[in-house]
Amino acid sequence: MNTSNTPTQRTSRLKFLLVVCIFVAPIIAAALLNFSGWQPSGKAYGEPILPQRNFEQEHVQVRLADGRTWAWRDTSPRMTLIAMAGPGCAAHCMDVLTKMAAARITLNNNMSRLRLLYVGQPPANAAGNGMENYWALGSDVDGRLDTYRPTTPDSVSAVLVESDGTALSRYPVGFDPSGLRKDLQRIIR
Known part of the structure; x- marks a missing residue:
């Protein structure tokens, strides 16, 4: 059994990590903004x-x-x-x-x-x-x-x-x- 990483496996892992980062990054950014006290503000007249x-x-x-x-x-x-x-x-x-x-x-x-x-x-x-x-x-x-x-x-x-x-x-x-x-x-x- 060969346990070495082939270039195809490394590319697949990198793509997987990239997809995970794309979904996790906005959650982390939202959490950081929330903990810092920032809240979105909309234009309300009342x-x-x-x-x-x-x-x-x-x-x-x-x-x-x-x-x-x-x-x-x-x-x-x-x-x-x-x-x-x-x-x-x-x-x-x-x-x-x-x-x-x-x-x-x-x-x-x-x-x-x-x-x-x-x-x-x-x-x-x-x-x-x-x-x-x-x-x-x-x-x-x-x-x-x-x-x-x-x-x-x-x-x-x-x-x-x-x-x-x-x-x-x-x-x-x-x-x-x-x-x-x-x-x-x-x-x-």
Whole structure:
């Protein structure tokens, strides 16, 4: 039995080691980057909510106009976009709410994967503008969402909530509705 390495065997071993290195090198690089503290950053328009809150676990109650309680966990996995208006929701506020509803429509076939919830006193002309056609109207029973509610008159802020009730990101007063639309298109596929 000949135990010497032939050139063919050495070439085969080198090819095998090269293939192993091709698959192992990215794993090692990712581990090194992770241990060094580097995290990839994407361009998101919303601000992350830190520390994260889970409205389902915290038992945040939103009472809908028909008396039912809002279910953070729906029968099918759907995200919730909560809009909260500042005092005296008027023309600017309604314009932003309309653009938020339009952002949902631009999701096309995935539009059903996003629920729109308006929490607070509805604008005076909500019925005339057809707001109830797009938004579920409710009120924060215990005031536990007040930290996200704007204090600026005729303004709107928003919170994007995962289907399990986890608050993902916040859109403070003055946010760009087209940026919200881009975030929704990236998240909901």
